[in-house]
Amino acid sequence: MGETDLLARRFEEQRPRLRSVAQRMLGSGAEADDAVQDTWLRLSRADVDVIENLPGWLTTTVGRVCLDRLRSSAARHEQPADVTGDEPATTGPGADDPEQAALLSESVGQALHVVLRTLAPTERLVFVLHDMFAVSFEEIAAVVDRSPAAVRQIASRARRRVQSRSAGPETDPARQRRIVEAFLAASRDGRFEDLLTLLDPHVVMRADAVAARLGSSAAAVHGSSVVADFFSGRAQGALPAFIDAAPGAVVVVDGRTRIAISFTVTDRIIGIEVVADPDQLRTLDVVVG
Incomplete structure (x- = not known):
């Protein structure tokens, strides 16, 4: 097996985790898939020999990709493609569709996503990476170009905002x-x-x-x-x-x-x-x- 094939296999092992991060950040399955693909392109161009912790590198990289997308969307005042306004994406006809139910269980849950959308892009990234995926403040600091102490404060502020608005099982x-x-x-x-x-x-x-x-x-x-x-x-x-x-x-x-x-x-x-x-x-x- 060539080096490219081995790298691709290792990436595929991490794909479910990366898509989960992106889904929580972006709230859109299509956007999440695009972010994961962008992460693969960045990995394929990177010097893999200097990456000591590939799962950690991929997690922070997909977070950086999502942050760029959120900032771009905020500048254009756009909503994710499959989430409009404040209405849950699964309301209305077809809400009980098994595929939709699977998508909802895979993600953080629509109610919490609505809450996450009230956070600024950097707050959302810090909360998702640290509180949902246990990425260290030091690693996140490199993504958002802040000190670890500043990132800790951002996480604390975001956590209080999420907990004050959500009673979901993951944030209760x-x-x-x-x-x-x-x-x-x-x-x-x-x-x-x-x-x-x-x-x-x-x-x-x-x-x-x-x-x-x-x-x-x-x-x-x-x-x-x-x-x-x-x-x-x-x-x-x-x-x-x-x-x-x-x-x-x-x-x-x-x-x-x-x-x-x-x-x-x-x-x-x-x-x-x-x-x-x-x-x-x-x-x-x-x-x-």
Whole structure:
């Protein structure tokens, strides 16, 4: 198999994920397919040898493509082709069509898409990539040309706006909080199997340098089994909290927050971010309880 064929096969393995990102960003199946195709064209012209993490590169690239399209559409005051005004695309005759139902279940859901369309393009990109696909703030910062701290603030603002307008299962803060509390309880009790059921198989846990040293963990850990094994028997002193409006937990020592853990939750936990650097901790909006 030639290098081009191998690259094409690796791209096809990532296509469902890339289309899901684009669908959430653009709200249009046709637009999403075009964005994925543009991503393939960019990959075919790129120096693949310098790409260390192909899935991550593809995710951020399709995000950049979608951001360009959203900005272009905003400049022309256009709506996505298959979403008009504020009406759900599946209303009216044919709403119960199995194909339409499949498309809706594949996407984030029409109600949430309506909410996402109220966000500015950069806010939408940051929210989708971080809160739905657990892309790190550092990776997103390179896409939107902002600092990671600025991206974190954008994510927090977008998250509050989405949660104030949507009660869908993926953005219901009460449901997300219950999942996180169940995870913390399973962690404290060392219930490995329960931890697995609460984690997405492709969960990513990231820790800053200070947290990595404290927990004897790598900066990034992938996969539900590895993450569940790391947390099993831990979280003894963790208190439930909201971190920049996201469900999370903190470890408080002598009245000061020493560690902050934020969770990205869809149907399960797909991302965990651990911060222990004192300078970073001071930038977080932490609400304990």
